[in-house]
Amino acid sequence: MPPTVRHLPSLALVHNTPPFPWLIEFFHPRRSRLRATLLCLVSLLILTTYVCLISSPVLSPGHLLNPYSSKHHNLADTWRKLAAKVPAPPATQWRPDVSLTPEQELGALTAFMVALPQNVIPTDIDPDQPIDPQLVLDFDTRVPEAEEEIADIVLDVWIKNPVVVFSKLRSAVSRELKSILQTMDLKPPPTIFDVDERVDADVLTPLLFRLTNSTELPILLIGGTAVGSIDRIRELNADGKLKEWVIGAGAVPGSTKKPRKGHR
Template sequence: MGRLVEPQRNRVHKDGQQEYLARSPYSFSQHPGEEFGALVSFLSENSNKMLPVTLDPHAYLDPDVVLSIDTRKAGSEAAVAHLVTQVWVRNPVVLFLETDVPQSHEMKAMLYHIGIVKKQLMFDVNKRADARVLRAVLKRLTWGRATPFALIGGRPFTMDELRMEKQQGTLASLLKTAAGKA
């Protein structure tokens, strides 16, 4: 009977001072709350960054595609958590819009007139080359919400939900709380 050998992906290697695993152990299936933040980070790094058209939008995102962090290195979980926290601090309000949908314009105007968050990160989904796959990923991450929607402090809101929050007098408070993290 042969000797059992530990799979290569679990072995730790030394690269100068850094330790890393031969294969990334990090998975958004183990950290689903960080997946949306990682996606926003990826999309906001550079307007030319696109999701691969071959990406399966119904599966967790591949960390090697959307993260600028080498997830094979020791301490990568803490680095990803920090990156996601910083995404929401820098971008308390993120809008995923469709330029030809009236609710997109209404959403921008409503949030602008409240005036708490001066700058919103906006993505015109329908103008992106990766629109088909991005829409499907966004729908999965927001439990079925279609664009346009807003992320306030990392939490998704449709236009109807924003109207309801405004009518109940809680929208300004949500925005202040999200902006206060900045």
């Protein structure tokens, strides 16, 4: 009788196969990232397809602009109600440019010329018409304080320049007037503009004639008032009234300073 062969259990390591090997493979870190990316792409594709093919009639511009659409009508009503609750901003009160009187125009013009040597009158204006205030004033004349600003400018220019002369450099009469004022030795000294030396002489001369009712140069202003012709100036000087007028305007005789030249 053949001997019985017994099979002893093998001592080799036995690899146990997991029950769900595909599940472990699915959750493998590297492969899971790839699958997550793929799922995102598929989801995005599905969403795009839905928006473009399924919901396009709802989101189309024609639907939003359709006045008969109930949603559009409700949205418009909502906006109108909200707008009605918002208080309207206060209306801006715009004022027209002020109109200068001849006295104000003369003061503003003199202040403009005294301020800077570069300040010249545009040659394309009509000297027979009132000058645009914006040409000689450095602020917006439409503001409510415009009248006060103009009054301050005119007052200031005559206080600082009580004696102003618009003359000709090459004129015997102008030299005579300058000599009369020089003998008074005024402080502050007269402000002198040699009009014929300026680039705007052609428009400035008739403009000064209109504002001072003069017909020729030189023109003498004392406290912003035109004295008159050279004959009247001679008479006033001979009577001593010219010096009294000058003193009343704020100039003081007896100074050692020479006459101040205006900007050309």
